[in-house]
Every structure is written in structure tokens, then in C-alpha cells.
Amino acid sequence: MKFIQKEHGNGGKQTYELINGLFKPIFGSEILKRGDDSSIFDLASKKIGVTTDSFVVKPYFFKGGDIGKLSVCGTVNDLAVSGLVPKYITASFIIEEGFPIEDLQKIVRSMKEYADIAGVEIVAGDTKVVEKGSCDGIFINTTGFGVCEKEERLPSIEKIKGGQIVIVSGDIGRHGACIYSHSSELGVEEKIESDCAPLNRVINELLKNVEICYMKDLTRGGLATALNEIAQKASVDIYIEEDKVPVSNEVKALCDILGLDSYYLACEGRFVAVINKEDKQKTLEILKKYNKEACEIGWIEDTKEKRVYLKTSFGGTRILDMLYYEMLPRIC
Amino acid sequence: MKFIQKEHGNGGKQTYELINGLFKPIFGSEILKRGDDSSIFDLASKKIGVTTDSFVVKPYFFKGGDIGKLSVCGTVNDLAVSGLVPKYITASFIIEEGFPIEDLQKIVRSMKEYADIAGVEIVAGDTKVVEKGSCDGIFINTTGFGVCEKEERLPSIEKIKGGQIVIVSGDIGRHGACIYSHSSELGVEEKIESDCAPLNRVINELLKNVEICYMKDLTRGGLATALNEIAQKASVDIYIEEDKVPVSNEVKALCDILGLDSYYLACEGRFVAVINKEDKQKTLEILKKYNKEACEIGWIEDTKEKRVYLKTSFGGTRILDMLYYEMLPRIC
Numbered sequence: 001m002k003f004i005q006k007e008h009g010n011g012g013k014q015t016y017e018l019i020n021g022l023f024k025p026i027f028g029s030e031i032l033k034r035g036d037d038s039s040i041f042d043l044a045s046k047k048i049g050v051t052t053d054s055f056v057v058k059p060y061f062f063k064g065g066d067i068g069k070l071s072v073c074g075t076v077n078d079l080a081v082s083g084l085v086p087k088y089i090t091a092s093f094i095i096e097e098g099f100p101i102e103d104l105q106k107i108v109r110s111m112k113e114y115a116d117i118a119g120v121e122i123v124a125g126d127t128k129v130v131e132k133g134s135c136d137g138i139f140i141n142t143t144g145f146g147v148c149e150k151e152e153r154l155p156s157i158e159k160i161k162g163g164q165i166v167i168v169s170g171d172i173g174r175h176g177a178c179i180y181s182h183s184s185e186l187g188v189e190e191k192i193e194s195d196c197a198p199l200n201r202v203i204n205e206l207l208k209n210v211e212i213c214y215m216k217d218l219t220r221g222g223l224a225t226a227l228n229e230i231a232q233k234a235s236v237d238i239y240i241e242e243d244k245v246p247v248s249n250e251v252k253a254l255c256d257i258l259g260l261d262s263y264y265l266a267c268e269g270r271f272v273a274v275i276n277k278e279d280k281q282k283t284l285e286i287l288k289k290y291n292k293e294a295c296e297i298g299w300i301e302d303t304k305e306k307r308v309y310l311k312t313s314f315g316g317t318r319i320l321d322m323l324y325y326e327m328l329p330r331i332c
Numbered sequence: 333m334k335f336i337q338k339e340h341g342n343g344g345k346q347t348y349e350l351i352n353g354l355f356k357p358i359f360g361s362e363i364l365k366r367g368d369d370s371s372i373f374d375l376a377s378k379k380i381g382v383t384t385d386s387f388v389v390k391p392y393f394f395k396g397g398d399i400g401k402l403s404v405c406g407t408v409n410d411l412a413v414s415g416l417v418p419k420y421i422t423a424s425f426i427i428e429e430g431f432p433i434e435d436l437q438k439i440v441r442s443m444k445e446y447a448d449i450a451g452v453e454i455v456a457g458d459t460k461v462v463e464k465g466s467c468d469g470i471f472i473n474t475t476g477f478g479v480c481e482k483e484e485r486l487p488s489i490e491k492i493k494g495g496q497i498v499i500v501s502g503d504i505g506r507h508g509a510c511i512y513s514h515s516s517e518l519g520v521e522e523k524i525e526s527d528c529a530p531l532n533r534v535i536n537e538l539l540k541n542v543e544i545c546y547m548k549d550l551t552r553g554g555l556a557t558a559l560n561e562i563a564q565k566a567s568v569d570i571y572i573e574e575d576k577v578p579v580s581n582e583v584k585a586l587c588d589i590l591g592l593d594s595y596y597l598a599c600e601g602r603f604v605a606v607i608n609k610e611d612k613q614k615t616l617e618i619l620k621k622y623n624k625e626a627c628e629i630g631w632i633e634d635t636k637e638k639r640v641y642l643k644t645s646f647g648g649t650r651i652l653d654m655l656y657y658e659m660l661p662r663i664c
Contacts, residue, residue, distance in 0.1 A: 011552020011598070011663075012655025016561075035565070036489075037548065038381035038414035040480065048380075049370035052422035052475055053458045056466075082370035090384035092473050094426075097661075124475075126385045129661055134388075134468040141424050143384055143456075143475035148372065157368075216369065220343020229348075233367070266343075323344025329429075329461055331343075 002101040009129025031123045039123040047148040051078040054141045058330040064194035068107035072114040075144035080200040081215040083154040084146030092126040092141040118198035159213035160234040162302030167273045170291035171246040176265030197269030202290040214274040218267040221323040227308045228322045240298035266331045334433040341461025363455045371455040379480040383410040386473045390662040396526035400442035407476035408450045412532040413547040415486040416478030422456040424473040429464045450530035491545035492566040494634030499605045502623035503578040508597030529601030534622040546606040550599040553655040559640045560654045572630035598663045
């Protein structure tokens with residue numbers, strides 16, 4: 001078995017060998033192969049969007065994915081929920097000395113696989129190696145850009161107003177539950193499969209067929225945090241019906257065991273959409289083709305307290321705040 | 333004194349406070365302030381370039397700069413040597429739990445200062461916090477993009493041919509020597525000042541006035557590695573005259589003490605340019621306005637061995653290879 005050595009990060013011969021022997025053959029991008037200081041390409045659209053994310057998920061292999069798949073999906077999804085068509089991503093690695101080359105290959109292949117599925121090209125990269133003990137295995141940054149195909153179709157916080165409804169694209173909390181189930185400290189026997197997936201295809205179909213007022217993917221902080229961000233920015237209140245929020249039995253069971261709240265568990269392949277009432281049927285029709293659990297979960301009110309309220313199964317109402325404390329910080 | 337806590341990275345309330353209380357007020361970008369999943373903006377040019385780099389420099393404060401300044405300059409310079417005008421950068425942070433907030437503020441202010449000097453806007457960001465011991469203080473990724481103002485002015489490896497000359501923009505090895513001088517293990521008393529600086533203004537002036545066939549900034553692996561990359565890609569040989577390569581006395585002294593070779597020491601504010609002989613006077617005239625040490629150091633030959641040769645002070649010739657071993661891996 002081969003391992004990453006300090007010299008793999010010195011910018012000299014071994015870095016060159018790692019890049020030409022591992023990254024380039026797997027990523028296979030013509031733009032990347034040129035190996036210039038900057039990758040130059042044409043963009044058809046004048047309006048472009050960019051997003052950046054560093055991924056530090058622990059463990060780096062988990063049920064349903066790995067840090068490579070996650071790093072591609074996370075960035076693709078940030079672009080997609082902004083109404084952009086993801087086109088290009090960059091990939092930058094910080095690797096600990098002693099990291100198994102075989103694991104690196106698996107991760108890089110996984111990035112390529114999901115880049116292909118999402119239809120994005122990896123156009124620039126960087127590799128740094130730090131001494132043993134100076135980072136925890138591998139960290140990946142992906143920065144993505146997408147183009148805006150129809151400006152009037154761009155979801156925008158200004159489009160949110162009272163009377164609109166809130167839709168979720170599938171059952172929530174799978175990714176967070178997955179990472180919790182892998183934590184050896186918590187001793188959970190059965191691992192839960194992450195929902196990690198690229199969302200650009202379903203979102204693209206939505207944008208072509210209905211008016212999406214606003215969208216947000218559910219990552220760190222889960223559904224509760226995403227809705228709070230929307231309520232804050234749009235200066236509205238959001239009401240959610242507990243009975244309607246889809247949560248799988250295995251996620252529910254894990255929450256019961258560990259005392260977690262599924263509203264705060266991260267997803268990596270789910271989003272909420274705010275739409276006008278009249279678009280509900282068409283929206284759910286499209287969403288259900290990709291995930292049967294997609295459904296309406298609540299509505300927007302113009303009361304401007306900037307709060308999220310949960311209508312409980314027992315007929316009560318409680319405030320659903322942002323995430324305050326996270327037991328496991330390295331969800332993504 | 334305040335310190336970074338795990339909760340600063342959970343995507344909830346404290347992350348929100350860190351972003352809105354620290355990053356946004358300092359970066360002050362209108363695009364960033366919108367706080368959307370993707371930052372959307374207009375680009376005047378259809379042809380754009382992108383580059384990504386993760387910075388892990390140790391120590392994160394050094395004489396003449398810090399990891400923040402370095403992360404902006406490094407990315408700006410990669411774009412500039414590709415012939416692009418840097419426009420936008422993203423900034424993504426991985427921070428160790430317990431990191432002093434005051435140090436983070438200094439670093440973020442430094443990024444803003446040099447982004448302003450270089451004329452780039454910080455348009456997207458991300459922050460992850462890892463447990464104490466899971467990373468070494470702070471790592472920063474910057475991804476930058478620039479536009480191509482005149483396509484025919486773009487330097488290109490295909491423009492290199494025998495008879496052209498090689499110019500260096502200033503004395504070499506300062507950044508690498510600076511980091512070595514900070515390493516407590518090596519016990520060097522006098523710290524050397526890094527050459528870390530944005531190069532886009534000098535390069536922009538060059539591109540407007542002379543034909544630059546090719547450029548490369550001297551980072552990891554130093555002058556020797558940069559020239560080897562050029563020789564490989566262009567299928568030419570490069571001859572360098574030892575007597576002509578500018579190295580400061582303090583860098584020379586450090587190399588003598590530690591047994592280092594200045595040709596392999598990183599720079600973060602220097603580049604080499606390949607130009608036609610007839611453009612020499614005009615090129616040096618412009619370069620010397622920014623750095624008096626700029627000078628001609630060698631020439632290109634069409635012999636296609638893809639090697640770099642050093643003509644020594646004693647009249648001999650030796651091969652100058654790529655960097656193979658680096659004592660300190662975390663130069664940038």
C-alpha cells in the first residue's frame with residue numbers, strides 16, 4: 001500500500017507525479033490537462049454565479065457516499081438552488097502525510113463520477129500536503145460556477161410573500177443521521193444511508209416548468225436552520241406542520257436513541273422550495289418523479305416576526321429556532 | 333481574549349454571528365452581503381479564467397505577511413501570469429477549535445487590504461470549524477477568476493521558441509527563506525522579509541505595452557521548478573546564467589547556513605517572463621519601475637531535451653532539475 005508523503009506537496013517532482021499520475025487521468029478534463037496556472041474557458045452567459053465550500057466530513061467514507069461525492073454534490077446543489085445551471089468546479093485538496101493513496105484514488109474517482117452525473121467539469125485543482133497530525137486525513141474545497149439561463153426565472157428572496165406554500169423535496173435528516181450513526185463514540189450498530197446526491201437535474205426540470213419563488217438546500221443546521229434563514233431574509237413568518245414533515249423510521253429511531261431533533265439534522269440531497277399555491281400540483285408532480293416523499297409542509301405568513309413556528313401533532317405551536325449546539329461538528 | 337468554538341462551525345446561530353459579525357463587516361462586499369447560496373454577478377467578458385489554491389503556510393503570521401495576504405496574492409498572481417485581469421475571489425476557511433478570534437480578524441483584514449490593492453472583490457465564502465488537533469490553526473482556500481481583455485495578448489506556451497530571452501521580475505527566494513527563518517527548529521536569529529505581493533498591476537502594464545510570450549509566477553519549488561515546467565511543456569531547453577540571477581545577501585547567507593539552494597526557494601511576488609529579444613529594453617523599463625532587481629537571466633534554445641541548464645560562475649554547465657525534497661512542506 002502506498003501513502004502520501006510530505007514531498008507529494010512540495011510543488012516539485014512528486015507533486016507533478018501525483019497530479020499527472022492520479023488526478024488528471026481520473027478527472028480527465030481537457031481544460032485541466034493543460035496544467036496552466038489558470039484554466040481559461042468560454043462562458044455563454046454574461047450572468048454567472050459562484051459558490052465555495054470546504055469539506056471536512058468525518059469519517060471520509062460513510063454509508064451512501066464519501067468526502068469526494070459530498071464535495072461535488074454540495075457545491076452543485078448550492079448553485080442549483082440559486083437557479084443556476086452548474087458548469088464548472090475546482091477541486092483543492094489538503095492531505096495529511098501518510099494518507100493511503102488508494103483512499104485518495106477512491107475519493108477522486110467518486111468526485112469524477114458525480115461530476116459526470118451532475119454534468120459539471122472539474123477545471124482547476126490544487127494539492128497541499130501537511131505533516132502527520134496537522135490535519136485529519138483529507139479536506140477538500142470545491143468552488144463551483146454556473147450560468148443563469150433565464151434571468152426572470154431566478155428564484156429570489158424578494159419573491160416570497162404571505163400565502164405561498166413551503167415544499168420539501170424528500171425525507172429529512174438522512175445525512176446528519178448517517179454521520180451520527182458512524183460516530184464510534186455513540187456506538188450505533190446500524191449505519192444509516194446518507195441522502196447525499198446532486199440536485200441540479202430535478203431543479204432544472206422544476207425551473208423550466210413552474211415558478212419557484214425561492215429555494216434552499218438543507219445542509220448544516222438542517223430544515224430548521226434553513227427555514228430560519230429564509231424567515232430572516234424575507235422578513236416573514238413560516239409555519240410548519242409537524243405531521244407533514246417526512247422523516248424515515250430509521251432516522252426517527254436514531255433521534256429517539258440519541259435525543260436528537262430531526263429538524264436540525266443535515267441533509268445533502270434535499271431542499272425546500274417556496275411556491276405560489278396554484279403551482280403546487282405541478283411542482284409535486286415533478287418532485288415525486290425523483291423522490292416520493294416530496295410534499296407540502298407549511299406556509300408563509302406576512303406577520304414579519306421573522307420566526308419559524310411548528311404546529312405540533314398535539315395541536316400546539318412552538319418556535320423552531322436556528323441550530324445552537326451541534327454534537328458532531330464535522331457533518332460536511 | 334475570545335476563541336473559536338466548535339459551535340462556530342455548526343451552520344447555526346454562532347456560524348451566523350461569526351459571518352455577520354466578523355467576515356461581512358471586514359470584507360464589505362455587496363455581493364457577499366446578500367448571503368445567498370451562490371453569489372451572482374455580471375461578467376463583461378465571455379472568456380474567463382479560474383484558479384484555486386489552498387494555503388496551509390506555517391507560521392500563519394510571518395515577516396512581510398500572513399496567511400490572509402498570501403491567500404489573496406497567490407490566487408491573484410496565478411490569474412495575472414495567465415494574462416487575465418483578476419476580478420473576483422472566494423474565501424473558504426477551515427479553522428481549529430480554540431483559534432484566537434483576534435488572529436482571525438487580523439487575517440481577514442489582511443485579505444481585505446490586499447484584495448483592495450489588487451482590485452479584486454471577495455464574492456463568496458465558507459467557514460468550517462474542526463475539533464482541536466484536527467487541523468493546524470487555520471487553512472484558507474481562495475479561488476479566483478479573471479477576465480481576458482484581449483485574447484491575442486494572452487501569453488501561451490505555444491509562443492515559446494528558440495532565441496527568446498528569460499526575464500525575472502526581482503530577486504528570488506525571499507518567501508521561502510522567510511518561512512525557513514521562522515522555523516524554530518532551525519534556530520535562525522534574523523527573520524527575512526517575504527516577497528509576498530500582488531503582481532497584477534505590473535503584469536497589466538506589461539501586457540498593455542509589450543508582447544509577453546509566456547509568464548509563470550515562482551511559488552513552491554522556486555525558479556528551478558518553474559523553469560523546468562516551462563521547458564517540459566514547451567519542449568525546449570532553457571539556459572540560465574548563475575551570475576545574473578538576483579539573490580539578496582540575506583537570502584544567500586541563509587542558504588549558506590542551512591545548506592539550501594536559492595533556485596528552489598519559493599517566491600510569492602516574483603515571476604519569470606519569456607519575451608522576444610527586441611522587447612527586452614521596454615520590458616525591463618516597466619519591470620524596474622516596480623523592482624530594480626528585475627533583469628535578464630537566460631535564454632531559450634530549440635534543442636528539445638526539455639532541460640534547464642545552469643551556466644555557473646566558473647564557466648561550467650550543470651542541469652538544474654525540479655525540486656525533489658523540501659525540508660519545510662508548508663511554504664504556502
